[in-house]
Amino acid sequence: SQQGEEDPQALSIQEGENATMNCSYKTSINNLQWYRQNSGRGLVHLILIRSNEREKHSGRLRVTLDTSKKSSSLLITASRAADTASYFCATDGGTSYGKLTFGQGTILTVHP
Amino acid sequence: DTEVTQTPKHLVMGMTNKKSLKCEQHMGHRAMYWYKQKAKKPPELMFVYSYEKLSINESVPSRFSPECPNSSLLNLHLHALQPEDSALYLCASSQMVAGLTYYEQYFGPGTRLTVT
Numbered sequence: 001s002q003q004g005e006e007d008p009q010a011l012s013i014q015e016g017e018n019a020t021m022n023c024s025y026k027t028s029i030n031n032l033q034w035y036r037q038n039s040g041r042g043l044v045h046l047i048l049i050r051s052n053e054r055e056k057h058s059g060r061l062r063v064t065l066d067t068s069k070k071s072s073s074l075l076i077t078a079s080r081a082a083d084t085a086s087y088f089c090a091t092d093g094g095t096s097y098g099k100l101t102f103g104q105g106t107i108l109t110v111h112p
Numbered sequence: 113d114t115e116v117t118q119t120p121k122h123l124v125m126g127m128t129n130k131k132s133l134k135c136e137q138h139m140g141h142r143a144m145y146w147y148k149q150k151a152k153k154p155p156e157l158m159f160v161y162s163y164e165k166l167s168i169n170e171s172v173p174s175r176f177s178p179e180c181p182n183s184s185l186l187n188l189h190l191h192a193l194q195p196e197d198s199a200l201y202l203c204a205s206s207q208m209v210a211g212l213t214y215y216e217q218y219f220g221p222g223t224r225l226t227v228t
Contacts, residue, residue, distance in 0.1 A: 042219035102154035
């Protein structure tokens, strides 16, 4: 079964607006990662946050992690049409090191 | 070089065929992965190799046979597949430290497999 559940399933916004995606998971984790996938292509790593971190930034991306609530959020600020893609959270947890379990993903559409 | 390459890009095979998917990376990563992704679904882990040894097999049917000939190459041998095996097959690699700490994964563009 999938470890991570994402919400919303789909998000449609205008260029310049912010986009927030949420991810919840069920078991303890070593780290949580966010990936982007353009249609039918490989995944691109965006950001990794470890279980002892609460917030991380990378360019226009901000990720938070709340291990007490087993949840994470990805904020993309000042979105661009090129941000249109599917976004997945993935957890690396338990004793199966290296095993990433992906959430169902959020489809983000940014309209020019 | 931060690229993971996969060949072929597309593959159509019959249920009696034998084919192989290839993956290559030159980033010095010692962990390599195979994922299967169906349309509109997240990737599902199939296999993990750590230091060229199979460390995780997610109960994948034996018609999928992975092989890691060296630290840069990963193969997936396919035999007697079913139409439901049609999917995008993604390869990835990552750094790892002592088998305990894994880092972000770098994905290849995938092989689009169609089984007829």
